[in-house]
Amino acid sequence: MSMIAENKKEFISRLSKTSISIPEELKSLAGATLENTDLPTTRNEHWKYTRVAKLSKIDFNNSAGNVQNIEDFIIDPTKATFVFVNGHYSTEFSSTKIPEGVTVELLSNSGMTSSIIKNEGEVFNALNTAHLIDGASITITNKAQVETPIQVIHILDGNEQLSNFKTVINAGAFSKANIVEGFFATKGSEKSFANVTSEIKVGANAFLTIDKVQFENEASFHISTEQIEQDKYSTFTINTITLNGGLVRNNLNVDVIGENCTTHLNGAYILKGKQHVDNHSIMDHKVPNCESHELYKGVMDENSTAVFNGKVYVRKDAQKINAFQSNRNVLLSDSAAVNSKPELEIYADDVKCSHGSTTGQLDDDAIFYLRARGLSRRAATQLLVSAFITEIIDHIENENVRAFTFNLLKKRYGWDITPEDFH
């Protein structure tokens, strides 16, 4: 353990402390956590299936990078785009066309006055706070109906880069908006690490959708924590699509603090090589009369591993909660593995909660059926995988994001055809 602690100090020693204006007590809390907490090991229940020790062996540093071209990373070409390279804002690639009703500020300009992210005992959050490079603060004014999505693109560029990046989203009362987040890495970037936090507040009666596409590379690390607070009558949707990334860990924490909210958490992960993707979510129902729907689907090939841990809390007196959670996995190879842990913790009685988890393989009969009609095994497999995963991708309302996702699948998995081609 102590060796890890020493290594940890070393791996952050080359990073400079954040220059962003953050309340002193937050800084000192994050500093203390970094000082006193080791990197989690698999003995830690929340990290049981994910090893992060290899991070401690890398001497991270941070530079502004040198990205030549971002064509491949633009999910939605027509929209307001904010590009960050290794956490640094890129004026060159970002557009300044901001739709009406939205203000976007850089954290390096606006600073932060408070945070809902937990720093205590959470090494990666504390690392993010203490060494924060920059981030985007997006505010949607009350009653604004924003038609154009706002796009935040983060690119890892270079070797052994550690980017501590943050997005802050405040969706005002009665507002409606779609935010697209993309996480990429340039070709040849090795052992770089995106450590991201998001603080999202969904105001009363607001309608917020986040589409998140993760497509770094097999030599990269990505750990993110999203902390969401939902006020009354709000609807929050997040679609997390993970298609590339060596080690990916997503912590998605939703606190429902106002009544009559609806929450949708959707996730898809298609893995190959030695990828390890870990989706942790906590759906915390603190008040009555809410509903939540969670659906995560994954396909694992070659030596990849997927982890799913979904927790639903229904607190005492949070009656009339409907919470549904489902995790479905397909294993394509005997060297692939999946660890699924759906959990329910219920302290109220007038609730309807359920979870389901399945692990299996593609139906041999279906493959035979397709092959009998002249499809190759590869094509038949691809068609069935795409049918399986499309249930999630179809949840994405933004058609540009959908098309972009299918393009990534074509590129990475050699898909010849996608459901989008039938449209």
Added chain:
Amino acid sequence: MSNYTENELAKDLEDQEYEFGFTTDIESDKIPKGLSEEVIRFISAKKEEPQWLLDFRLDSFRKWKEMIEPEWAHVHYAKPDFQDISYYSAPKQTKKYESWDDVDPEMKETMKKLGISMEEQKRLTGTNVAVDFVMDSVSVATSFKSKLKELGIIFCSFSEAVQDYPELVRANMGTVVPSTDNFYAALNSAVFTDGSFCYIPKGVRCPMELSTYFRINEGGTGQFERTLVVADEGAYVSYLEGCTAPQRDENQLHAAVVELIAKDNAEIKYSTVQNWYPGDKNGVGGIFNFVTKRGICGTNSKISWTQVETGSAVTWKYPSCILKGDNSIGEFYSVAVTNHFQQADTGTKMIHLGKNTKSTIISKGISAGKSQNSYRGLVQIHKGATNSRNFSQCDSLLMTDECGAHTFPYIECKNSSSKIEHEATTSKIGEDQIFYCKQRGIGEEKAISLIVNGYCKEVLNQLPMEFAVEAQKLLSISLEGSVG
């Protein structure tokens, strides 16, 4: 009856005293409290054990001292003081009874109150239950023994087995639950006083249900018994275990170890009805039930666990199956009921190692009062477990707004030809269901009992008939009317 309101019913139930709360007044042969190597040597000497068993105990004790009490379970309790427990208590007259008439009348009375009266059994001679009665830690009466002997079946107390069949015990003991397995298994391995041993020879189908009644009697004593069931190739046995404990105000510790070994083509069916004293309605007293149960399956064999858990203040119990042989089958059927301040963290582990292995998990949790009821399970499919199959269903029923129901399944799969399904639901009894019954003239508390019984039916159906009756009785005692 129509005037009998839900509140009155709830009050009645709250006031209901523990049905089996009485103590038998038999002088006990009890050693002073505390745990040390001397105590272990004393137990071993008292039981005239061979040297290898003493070594096993001392080795376990040394390992236990290094271990830390587990805290991961979803239960909260004051940790037992292991120096404040008496580790040996045996009814004073330890001489073996030749005939039933020699048994102490007071003890007969105890058994009568428990509803497993030997007299009744004697009358029903020719029926199919043989009981090895454990009163505190020493087995005092064993029936049907001679009949079983004819078939070559060994069914006796653990200490007898150590004396009479040392090689059989030595070869199998600790092979499924090693003494270092966990904190309580290590403690049990060091201080266990008695238990049951059962061996079914090759190809023999045990003609009757084997049954043991455990009972904690002496105040301030813990019960550490050990059960070892070995079904040799092609054998079949159905084993029943029931527990009742008298009312005591201080928490008593029960840390048992059960090991099942099903060799090739063998089948073991292990059923438990557990209603140790759960503590009173204020959460005072009650048994701590920290049990390690595990079975290992050979080729084409089957182990089936069925449990009805209604008692104990704190339960921590995961009957597991290691599906080592190809085509082996593991089953787990459970009903866990908690009321008042009871806490239960129970479930199973299905470890799939062999090819074409199958497991089924059906768990029904019912929480009432201010209790917390958790299902915690593991389904692990290893790389070589080709074509293995698991189905799990964990349902929870909530009776009041102050109780909790939780589900913590762990599902790990490393094989692409295996299928795993897990589903869990949590809800309360539907108002429409009660309305439907009431509309047809069935009173509310009867409707609830009907619905709960229907809800548990899948599991109760697995119990042998003798137990199913008791289980249903227990369910209705623990539950009816506790709806909020």
